[in-house]
Amino acid sequence: MERQYRLQKNKAFQYVYHRGKSVACRDLVMLVAKSKGMKVGFSVSKKVGNAVTRNKVKRRLRECFRPYLGGVKNGLYVVVARPSAAEATFQSLQRDVRYLLKKHNVLSPALHQDKPQAEARQRPARQN
RNA sequence: CGAGGUGGCAAGGCGAUCGCGUGCCUCCGGGCAUGAGGAAAGUCCGAGCACCAUAGGGCAGGAUGCCGGCUAACGGCCGGUGGAGGCGACUCCAAGGAGAGUGCAACAGAAAUAAACCGCAGGGGUUCCGAUCCAUCAGUCAUCCGUCAACGGCGGAUGGAAAGUGAGAGGAAAGCCCUGUAAGGAUGGAAAGGCGAGGUAAGAGCUCACCCGCGGCUUGGCGACUUGUCCGCGCUGUAAACCCCAUCUGGUGCAAGAUACGUAUGAGGACACAUGCGGCUGCCCGUCGCGUCCCCGGUAUCGCUCGAGCCUGCGCGGCAACGCCAGGCCUGGAUAGAUGAUCGACCCUCGACAGAACUCGGCUUACUGUCACGCUCGCUUU
């Protein structure tokens, strides 16, 4: 995920926590605030685990969110991992991210019905 | 074969698709190269580096603590000494001073850092028994008072009819006083060196032999230490209690700090008014600065990775840690923080512990697999 799409400053996170709307499932919480730019941030606290597991969860979340970059409304997104996310598989995280985006109703019409492009591209490979 | 000991090595790799950080090139489409660890961890030590005054003085505080060496330095490493553990290979040890001083040693025990409670022994005095001797017709009992350290004696008085009152070898029993003694005494972590013999009234390093420890002298060693001597002595433990001695030690830490653009010893609020306040360490000196406190205060770049660096040599010196020499190599530098997802087969245990954040040298802790040994012990077979 390129740097221009990242939410970086602590103040920006604080802004999203104050102004954003939140939707959650068992492993994740997603907050969205309206903005002209498109930025995503990931928050994984020390409760999730040690540095290795935290990094792993962050990488997986980044990979899950990447296909939707062009396909959702602009805004400030923050994805918070709950402690149970350490045990979740990549596939379940993928499902959760898609479910939360849908619940926020930010998916563009093209992607609302079908699978995202990146995932569609991976489908045939997985079937092999 | 089993149980150990020591030392080393590795930390899944390969291919495909998508994706990320950094560097270089670019025809701006992209391409090429490279990208976590042995502990990156804990932050327990030591340094570099930066700022604080040039890093200052004294006290306090802190750290280390057998010896020699290595190292930039260290609480690290190597080699040795002493002690402890193990049948052994081998391992472990904050291992200076208790003979400078202070403190503490609960409970138990006679007694706790210095004696004398019991005991043992000698002497004194008391009572009782008492062969025998003197005296005598008989020779005793009760109460009261005084006295001595004394439930006992002595002296006196009174009463029972009156009066008066000896000596004693030796023995016994109890309690008392003085002296000697530290052998024995159920305890305790520790009891005044141990054990045996002599010695004695009883005893005692009082004397002797052997042993243990300390000190002196002495042999060897740079030294810790060690060998001998028997010259002197017999001293509780605790310093991870205070302390003494020796050595080291200024503070803060890359959120250090520097630069640029905004421009600034800034805006707002509260309090105070120089024998004061703050910084440099806790205090004093010295020195620098001049209100103090609360709250708010942007972004970018540098610091930032070539370094006490890594690899090779059967190189040279050294037992070794390590040093020297020669040749070769460049090997993360992010800043919400880069290694992931999917597929394929392989090792067949589906891969443990675990992610750089200024950088090094160690220590400690977590943890998987494997190899070597002209290392040890035991069993079996030949």
Add this chain to the structure above:
RNA sequence: GGCUCCUUGGUCAAGCGGUUAAGACACCGCCCUUUCACGGCGGCUACAGGGGUUCGAAUCCCCUAGGAGUCA
């Protein structure tokens, strides 16, 4: 990332190296009351873990684990 500190019953806590580790609240049982509350009596349950020093450690030292605070 650096620095500083703390762990004692279920909770809050005291504790000079020396008995069976105070105390309060809570909980349980009994008494009191027609019953509950209050009160009284009794009980229950702990030194974060592992080593070391010491005759003896909750206390002193080291390591580990967990938890706080602080620095922009």
